[in-house]
Structures are given as C-alpha cells and as structure tokens.
Amino acid sequence: MSLTSKSPRRVTAMALGVGRRVLPRYGHRFSRHDFTLPQLFAVLVLRQFTRNDYRGIVAMLIDWPTLCSDMQLAKVPHFTTLQKAERRLLRDALIRRMLAQTVALLHRHPDTSLETSPLIAEAIDTAAADSTGFELDGASRYFVRRKARSPGLYQTTTYRRFAKLGVVADCDNHLILGTHATMGPRPDVDQLLPLMGGMCVNAVPQRLIADAGYDSEPNHILLREYLNITSLIPATAGRPTLKLPTGKWRYLMATAFDDETYGQRWQVETVMFMLKRHFGSALTSRKYQTRRREMNLRAVTHNLMILRFAELFYRAFLTPFLTHLFLPEQGLRNPAGQQRDRDPPRDDQSDAASAATGITMLLTRFLRCSK
Structure with a gap:
C-alpha cells in the first residue's frame, strides 16, 4: 500500500x-x-x-x-x-x-518549474479499473443484521440503492487516474466508456486490467482499437459455456490470457480499501449531485x-x-x-501530450459512432 x-x-x-x-x-x-x-x-x-x-x-x-x-x-x-x-x-x-x-x-x-510547466502526458505501464459502493446512511451492520424479517430470523441482506464510484488507478503508485460517480446497483459492463471519458488527459495507460464485470466485445474494441490500450479482461461474464467466445478479442482472452499481469488487478482493490479506510464507507450527502461531488472529492484527497x-x-x-x-x-x-x-x-x-489529446478525440469519435 x-x-x-x-x-x-x-x-x-x-x-x-x-x-x-x-x-x-x-x-x-x-x-x-x-x-x-x-x-x-x-x-x-x-x-x-x-x-x-x-x-x-x-x-x-x-x-x-x-x-x-x-x-x-x-x-x-x-x-x-x-x-x-x-x-x-x-x-x-x-x-x-x-x-x-x-x-x-x-x-x-x-x-x-511548478508555475510554468505544461501538462506533459505520462505513460502509465499498467492501470486497473473497478468500482465500489458507498452506503447512504450511518446505520451499523449490527443494526441491519438484527432488524428481523420475521420473528426469530435475522436479516442478512438488504436490497437498496447505494452510491457507486468507478475508478481507474495506477498499479505502480495507487494514484487515481479517472473517476465515474453514479448510483447503484447497476452492472459495470456499460460503465467503462464513461469511466474512460473521466480520465485525466495526461495519463496514457499502456495496459488496462479489469474484472469480468467489464467483459464485453465492445469494451475490448473501445480500448484496443479506438484508444490503443491493451485490455486484459477475463472472458467469463455471465454463464460461460464450454465453447470459445466468438468475438475477436474475447476469443483472445479465452485462449491467450496473461494470468501473471492480471494478478496486478488487486492493486485497484487496495485503492478501494484506502478510500474507505481513510474516509469511511458511508457518504454524508443526501442528494444525488452532492453525493457524486463527495465521491470525486474523496478521490482527489486520496x-x-x-x-x-x-x-x-x-x-x-x-x-x-x-x-x-x-x-x-x-x-x-x-x-x-x-x-x-x-x-x-x-x-x-510534447508528443505524449499530443497522444493524450488523440485519446480524447478518439473517445469523442467512439461516442458519436455508438449513438
């Protein structure tokens, strides 16, 4: 850490x-x-x-x-x-x-010079993406567990909305490179595009690691063909069968997956732990927009x-x-x-800064094509 x-x-x-x-x-x-x-x-x-x-x-x-x-x-x-x-x-x-x-x-x-230096894009070797949820109230887990569903039974699970923060983190130093704050529960598979759109312009990842929640062929196309980022996402979303995936990049993930590099995905889990350890697992805001701003401020403070x-x-x-x-x-x-x-x-x-600008242009082009 x-x-x-x-x-x-x-x-x-x-x-x-x-x-x-x-x-x-x-x-x-x-x-x-x-x-x-x-x-x-x-x-x-x-x-x-x-x-x-x-x-x-x-x-x-x-x-x-x-x-x-x-x-x-x-x-x-x-x-x-x-x-x-x-x-x-x-x-x-x-x-x-x-x-x-x-x-x-x-x-x-x-x-x-700190006063006059421009934003020069930095090549990030490996970045990892993931999301986490924040509670919306201060009720303790003990209280939730003791709140009985019926006489003599414990309530072990609550189905309710929560604040959701997606982040892209640098695996080398745990810096947060981009955020996307929204409300959950909702799947991660359609959140990669806005998450990449929320990245800072001077960070250019060479590889992006994510769990199976982001597994889809359009996500691989976004990263590899439009943003020129090597994606590493296991092709195990849903209920996979014994047949190999039909998509080009999901087929590559199923046949030539880099398990050693994928082992660095736990670095983003460390970032989630640091966020909740330092700032708590519950938000204090009560409105949707203020909750989004609070989660983003936690990322900057981190x-x-x-x-x-x-x-x-x-x-x-x-x-x-x-x-x-x-x-x-x-x-x-x-x-x-x-x-x-x-x-x-x-x-x-610099040339790296131009590359970062190109990523933004490619992302805009992808957004237009997806409409």
Whole structure:
C-alpha cells in the first residue's frame, strides 16, 4: 500500500498548490474577494480529510489559527460559503483537471518549474479499473443484521440503492487516474466508456486490467482499437459455456490470457480499501449531485495524501518540496502585471501530450459512432 500523509497541514498545502494551478484566483472580478478559490478548495479537502461537516470544519479552523495562517486566510469562512464553493469547485471537468495536476506533480522532473510547466502526458505501464459502493446512511451492520424479517430470523441482506464510484488507478503508485460517480446497483459492463471519458488527459495507460464485470466485445474494441490500450479482461461474464467466445478479442482472452499481469488487478482493490479506510464507507450527502461531488472529492484527497511523500523523489531542490506549492502572490501575475484568472497558455506540448489529446478525440469519435 502506498504511503499516505496523516498531517492536515501538509495535505492542505498540497491542496492549496493544486488549487492554484487549476482554479482562477477569484470567481468574478466584482466578487467580495474575501477568499480565493484555491483557499476554499483547500478547506474542502481539509473537511474531507478530517471527515467533518461544514460547521465542524469552521469550528476547527477557529481553534486552529496556525492552519489558517498556512492557507493565508484573513478570516474563517462561513459554513454556507463552503457549501456554495463545493457546488462550484467540484464539477466533473475541474475534478479531471485536479486529478491531472496530481499526476503531473508526482511525475514532475526536478528541473521543472511548478508555475510554468505544461501538462506533459505520462505513460502509465499498467492501470486497473473497478468500482465500489458507498452506503447512504450511518446505520451499523449490527443494526441491519438484527432488524428481523420475521420473528426469530435475522436479516442478512438488504436490497437498496447505494452510491457507486468507478475508478481507474495506477498499479505502480495507487494514484487515481479517472473517476465515474453514479448510483447503484447497476452492472459495470456499460460503465467503462464513461469511466474512460473521466480520465485525466495526461495519463496514457499502456495496459488496462479489469474484472469480468467489464467483459464485453465492445469494451475490448473501445480500448484496443479506438484508444490503443491493451485490455486484459477475463472472458467469463455471465454463464460461460464450454465453447470459445466468438468475438475477436474475447476469443483472445479465452485462449491467450496473461494470468501473471492480471494478478496486478488487486492493486485497484487496495485503492478501494484506502478510500474507505481513510474516509469511511458511508457518504454524508443526501442528494444525488452532492453525493457524486463527495465521491470525486474523496478521490482527489486520496491523491493529495499520496503526493505528500513525493518530496522523497525531489531531493534536487535546495528548498523543501512543499514550499514550491505555496506560490507567492507575484507568481500569480503575468509579465504584464495583470492578475492571472486562468491557467497560462500551454503552447509547448510534447508528443505524449499530443497522444493524450488523440485519446480524447478518439473517445469523442467512439461516442458519436455508438449513438
């Protein structure tokens, strides 16, 4: 299992640095400018990290002035400010960009500037896909078991809806590369397409491993022929007979399956365990969209906790790694002296970045063809 940080201050520092790379400084030029959007994002990450509610994290910040000083907060935000920021900052498109920044930070070379470096796509050797469910209430398993179906019997199974999160994880470092949040129960076989659409653009997997829940010929075609990713999915979905599958790629899985590489699929199970161990198996949100945003925020916070130990790889810096995440105020301005409201243009894209752009174009083409 990857090492994760248990320090709220260090995780908040990572969140503040990622937020400054992704988010504009303020939501509007005529806003009150009490808090910057990266500061509010860091508070939301801290709330998820401490498993707190909005009022609880506000009380925690009031009692912890050192943490407010680290985030350069002039005052503690009201809990309704955080609730409105959560709705605005945790959209799917921004979640993808934040995941992309965590991947870029982990693979960043020592001589790369944090302020001006473009998103350079990284070749991921092996990635794994899977999904997991989150409970929607806080009822204990003991209570569910003791709730009798009839006198003298235990209720061992409950049939109800739950929140479902699909992830694509890097098998080398347990970073989450993409998410797809929805509601369950529902099968996984039709979830691979939106899951690949939710991946960060700077991660290019060479192989993708998934269990039999994703087994279908269209999924193999999507990965191998459109995205140029080697798929490894056992052809055992449903009730397989003694006959070999008729599809080209499912036939290949049945006759020349790589069991040794497939053994790395358990890495994504480790990621699921880490998510539930750190943040719990139940969600606190009550509405569909807020549940989706909460699951996506857990994925981003998970990556930030892993990134805390990335400083071990950057000893070429003369200053600690985390100090580069606290960008000075002058670093947020362009050479003309104007305030930076958006990310700087990225003209110098590498060949790998072009490959990532091609994946997005192929995915769009596949979506059009499937309609």
